[in-house]
Amino acid sequence: MSNQVIETRALTVYYGKHRGIFDVDLSVEKGEVFGFLGPNGAGKTTTQRVLLDVFPPTSGKASIFGMDCQKQGVELRKRIGYLPGELALYANMRAHEFFKMYEYLRGENGSKGYWKELAARLDLDTSRKISQFSRGNKQKVGVVAAFMNRPDLLILDEPTGGLDPLVQRTVLEMVREVKADGRTVFFSSHILSEVQAVCDRVGIIREGQLVATQKVEEMIAQRINRMTMIFEELPVEGIFNIRGVSELERGEKSITLEVTENLPEVLTIAAQNKIMDIETHNLGLEEIFLAYYSKDGGEHV
Amino acid sequence: MFRLLIQELKFRLNTTLWWSVGLSFLPLVYIGIYPSVAEEMANLADLEIYRAMGMNLGTFPDWVGSILVIFLPLVAAIYAILNGTGTLAGEEEDGRLEMLVTLPLARWQIVTAKALALSLSILTILLIVSLGSMGVMTSIQDQIDTDLTGIELFTAVLSTYPLVFSMAMLSIFLASFCANRRFASLIAAAVLAVSYFGSNLAESTKVLEPFEPFFLFTYVDASGKAVVEGQQTGDLLVLMITGVVAFLLSLVFFQRRRLTVGMWPWQRSKVPR
The missing domain is CATH 1.10.12 (Lyase 2-enoyl-coa Hydratase; Chain  A, domain 2)
Structure with a gap:
């Protein structure tokens, strides 16, 4: 028996210029809290509205609990709790x-x-x-x-919007309890800290297209390191021009790099160029998310 | 659906009562003052301007027909338009409809419950006004010279229901068809105004004669004779059928409506190439 609660295939909604969602393939499994990330206008609410049959998709399919969202909407909605973003x-x-x-x-x-x-x-x-x-x-x-109504599936659109930090924490606890109960949560938000706190997996939607779906810990564990190296004498430009390395900033005696691979090679080059100090930090979900929304769409991630 | 109907009736309870009280002033004032203006009104019976407005004030039944049978549904239709367009398009605009359609209710159930609630609300209003009319008439019966009975007056006022019902269903249909409530209300108001003036003017202008069957007020006889003898069954049926057809159309269009998007039915979405 399929463990999938939500499944969309090439889901497309088009209702005007620069709006809608395109070819969204989503899969949310039973008992998980799935974070649906994206800035305002990216297509989060549109996706949820199709799932709840507020309007049909232009093309593609959406199903929940194996039932078609459009044809069996009434049956489905008995098992769904929904919090709209615009309440x-x-x-x-x-x-x-x-x-x-x-x-x-x-x-x-x-x-x-x-x-x-x-x-x-x-x-x-x-x-x-x-x-x-x-x-x-x-x-x-x-x-x-x-x-x-203790639904089997909760679809929450920005659930903590307008709440004070204490109540926010309570709501997140409630979400965790739903998960502990074996039920499923589709958690749409642009507040990354809370997504990181409660979600098992995240999908990132950008301009109506799902650009990544990954487990939260995997996404964070990706070797995206940002490091600032301080040299006795600044090395020549292009010295770190190797695969998986981007030079973000060049100071008087420092270079800031973003490194996704070839870290040993970076360190070797640094050592050969009289490195004096090095500061590193792993990117959090927020920075990864921003990387997806950077100009090159996070292709380096 | 029954649960939703009960809920919709609860929502309308206060409005229904207030409109009933408000509209009851119409018979209270106009029937109440009749004894003091009866003689004067009889002299104005043949004025062209009154004819153009569908009015003939010669006798008490004529007076009742011209004031109540014409103006009461006209005012009650405003309630029908406000409520009919507000119940789908209005709730869609303010976001409440999204909460409703995401409950385990089929769309046809939502429309049917709302249409039934509105129909019952209008019926209640007109019943109260009809009873009020009968009461006022009873209190002045000894001051007026008429064969009209209280029951006949009650029936005459209540028989305006099919017209208001058809306007209500037309409003619900427009709310499910138009892109937004503003358009729905504007069109419904235009239909009401054109129906009213069109049917009255068609009697004196040949140009409008071919269009007469399309004016809803054509099917309301405001003559004293109709007040005494009742409206023609065929006319009442036309109005009821118009309402039922509008309701059925609203079911079709609401089922296909892309809620929260605010589109006309012909603005079908296409994937850009």
Whole structure:
């Protein structure tokens, strides 16, 4: 039996110039937290909306739990909790009325009243009208609504937006608990630290195209080293012109390099040129992500 | 779907009550003042300007027909347009529809629940106004010279329902068809205005005669005779069928609608080459 929860094949949505997604091949496995990374307008929300059948793809296919997102959408959505990036709520309702309505519309699935526990955990006063809530509290309402039926798949679009750091931490804990429970989370965000904190794998979407999918630790463990070498006398230009090495900056007596391979050769050349000191650091997810969005699209990664 | 219908009715409860109270002022004022203006109105019976507006004020049933049977659905249709376009296009624009369509509900269920809720809301409003009209009439019955009974007045006012229903369904259809709520509301309002003036002017202008069947108000007889004897069944059926057809079209177009994108149906997406 397939372990895949989400699967898209050549998924394309085109709705105007410079917008949409193109040939997105995604695969999210059961029990994982999949981080979907990309800046605003890259196509994260579009992908989620196709998965939830808010609109159909122009071409390609999307399925969840082996069921077609367009043809079996109703069945699928019984098992999905969704937090949209642009949350719109019924302003005149009190939060508890909203949750009861949501519970009522979803139908009974054994999680009746679970929203109370979640709301208490997020310190949300459910007796107040939604219109009186701050942005952060409205976001809490959205988070509770997404988690409240204990879905098999959670699709979260920027779940911590507007939340204070303490609540952010609680939400991330909740995501980890969902994973520990063997359920799946599709976690869309551009906040890299939280993706690094909770996700097993990440997909990076750039201008509507999925440019990389990798395990978080593998991505971080890639030998992308940035090093600054200080020399007695600055070596001639082009001395590090070898495969996998980019010269980022040249100072009075220092050179900063980004090294993805041939590290021993770099060190040999440095030693032959009277190196005095060396500072290195591994790139975090953020820098790797930025590398993908650099001018050359991170081809060196 | 039943759950959604209940929810939609709850959402409309306050609006329905307020519109009922507001519209009840129409019979309260216009039927209430009739005894004091009856004589004066009888003298204005044949004025051309009133005819152009579909009005004939000669007798009490004429007065009821001209004021209530014509103006009540006109005002109630504004509620139908506001609510009909707001319920799909409005909610799509403010983002609430996205929350709804991502619940385990089929799109046809969403449209049907919203259309049913709106239809019931309109029926409630008109029932309350009809009852109000009957009540006001009972209170002035001894001051006016008419054979019209309270029940006949109740039926006459309530028989405006098919017209408002057809406008409501037309609005829901436009909300599922148009790119945004603004266009949907504008078109619905234009249909209402053209129907009203078109059907009235068609009686006195030959140019408009061929278009008369297309004006919804053509199927509402505002004469005193119709107030007493009731609207023709055929006319009521035309309006109800128009509403049902508009509803069916809204099902088709909403099913195919690319929500949150704000596109017209013919703006089909194509992959650039």
